[in-house]
Amino acid sequence: MIERCAKREITDWIATGKSAFLVTGARQIGKTYLIRQCLKESHYPYVEFNFIEQPELIALFSGAKDARELLMRLSLASEKPLEKGKTIIFLDEIQEFKDIVTRIKFLVEDGSFRYIMSGSLLGVELNDLRSAPVGYMNICDMYPLNFMEFAKAVGIHDEIMDTLRESFKNRTPVDTFVHSKMMDVFYLYLIVGGMPEAVDVYLKTNDLAKVGQVHKNIIRLYKKDFSKYEIRYKLKLQEIYDAMPGQLDQKNKRFQLNSIGKGLSYNRVENAFLWLKDAGVAIPVYNIAEPKLPLIISENRNLFKLFFSDVGLLTSCYSNQVKIAILNKEKSINNGALFENAVAQELTAKGHKGYYFNSKKQGELDFVVELDGKVVPLEIKSGKDYKRHSALNNVLANEDYEIPEAYVFSEGNIEIDGKRIYMPIYMIMFLDHTKLENTIYKLDLSGL
Template sequence: MLKRKMYDKLLAWKSAPKKKVLILLGARQTGKTFIVREFARDNYPNFLEVNFLEDEDDAAFLAGADSADELVSRLSLIAGRALEPGTLVFLDEVQRAASNIVTLSKFLLDDGRFDLILSGSLLGAALEGVTSFPVGYARTERMYPLDFEEFCWATGVPVSIIDKVKTCYRDKKPLEHTLHERLTKLYRQYIAVGGMPEAVQRFLDGNRDLGAAREVATDIAEQYRFDITKYATGRKLQIRTIFDNIPSQLSKENKRFMMKSVKQGATYERLDDDFAWLVSAGVALPTVIASEPKYPLARTKVPEKFKLYSSDCGLLLAQYPQVAAIEVVSGEGDANFGAVYENVVAQEIKAAGFPLYYYHNSRKGEMDFLLETGEGTVIPLEVKSGKDYKHHVALNNLLETEEYGIECAYVLSEHNVSTEVREGKPVYYLPLYMTLCLSLERGNDLEGVKLEEVSFDDWT
């Protein structure tokens, strides 16, 4: 069973003094339904699940309720038993009834006897009806693929080792060479497997079978294409073309998504809704240009200029030839796989709770990412897949520009921790596996997560 951080967020929601509807969003197959079922089994004496995608008749039946009592009666009829107070009601794939779901949810919330979780995926703008709750009625969480820390939990990395990595991150001190090499190897495996729960489970069940994980990722990518064809009415061709072009656009030198790759003469204004569909579906991660690396970054963002990353590195790598995965896992990917390394960092940054920004200036150069910390500062972050990881002209240019007020910078690579002073400011060279520490910059590290203690010698 895969341990997920979302479980602790569900616990926090349940124990909050003011009851709210929980809205759980995210791409298909990221584990939303599974985590709710596990949470219900552990924390509620009674549980009722209605899937609006699979049980269309039940969904329509519920939508006809015009009061709280009527809704509870209809839910009881669906369950085949009385709906006891304290029951967790789970309405899954609610985008199928977006126009009715707010009313239904308010009925249950105002009734006060039941807890309610709504979950939805895909269908883009259809989710707007799901999230249009009055202020104070709902709490929204988004489910992502497993991040690297969750992948470490799944593969048996001891809690003490993860804590050691976080300590070294805080102190900017290198790890022991053997441990560093082992974590670097594990991170390469994570890039190839990705964070989709089924892919991770197949990887583990098959004694770390990378081929089985790649097969799952390929199937999920194909399922996404099918969903686009089925649900993206009127715009399916453009949306699918954008989805299929993500790997090739990231392989370019500047990686910015070019509208002409979708259709000659296309503009952002014409394709805006198509990109929004993929983003709302949780399938793609846009990283927008900020013209100045200064807080707040939203002040100078340019929405029509962006890179478009895949929501999962395993899905991205599955769309490249198989030799690419082999070279990444073996450590031979080097500079030719910069897009893959950037993609995994993008999803780690997003999962850590940061908005995604990058910087580009024709005179100063380009930075892969900009982190906006909880303290109101900006940290430039560069991702290096080759051996020349200490060569970064653009980063030096940002550090020497006093008006930007940048205090330090991060460079992520496969090398161990080190520090150098550039333009009078520290540049911290960090191993890629320390992306699991990025949430510390926001002060939202999960301290309540309890895992079985394993010794380093037992870690296999």
């Protein structure tokens, strides 16, 4: 069984939640399966409605004038009796029936039942899905399996994870044998990725060709979604998506607009890029003018790198022979794009807002993040010469930036060299914000 990080958040809501609960994310990342699993394990009675498999429900529910009438129609459509105060109502694929979210306030206020929902992020629908009144709905964002979830799925035990976390925290080298095995797991992650069906097929068959077929089916499904919106909103979704592998393979991974049409300005195609981001199928990493807090102030949305939402989907663009060469760590294969995509994916899943920095005088930093109130550059190296990083040296030497340290993620083991912290690439899974212990602040106006 594949354990997901979002499970705890869902089970906590099932145990104590009062407001409605919405799980969002891209297609095929396991939202429905996880919710269903959590509901079954809770032993609470529940009923499930799916607005894709049961499109007639949309017309049925749309005709309800108020919460009372809607509940009556829910009861009539249910295959099981609804028990007030006990039954949990699971509404799946709600992007097909956006109005259900605007009515959640009244259903929650009625208090007869509790509601958990799942919705795929299909671009322009996203804002509508998140428009429920504050206080009536909590939102959980799901993503493909992150590296830790994947590592546990293929057999890395919690004891090993705890040991690795201690090495990351104390910055002490990982045991050589363990390091070698973890690098094998990471390279496998580059091929299989984090889409649950692909991981499941690998666990059952170990057949990378079958895994690749799963990836192709998912991409085919995504492109089917694209076609619905390209005509309606005049977007260039498929052209952009098809151009992404080639763009990431360039030395300068910044997305070039001329790859999808000559003379295009960003303003003309901005909505297409935002659709891909909001739908959860692409991860933009924007340029910043300088690595100083707060990073968002110097964000430049005209310059960006565009990564796949899942590294396995990117690798599916390669031939099976190239995939085997990647697993064998053959020197002829440039894994730079795959390493960076895996990092972009991990940062997104952990809630980091990733940027990149590029200066003619100083060079380019692969990623820059805000971590615990500090600017932290991240350099991602896939080759053996991971200690060559002139741009990082230039930025660390610039006193105006006041950067205390930087991480270099590579195939190497843990090592410290001044402000440079060398980490194995798989350690990106531990790059978390420190939880604030005391956030209580009381204003003292005595003596005013």
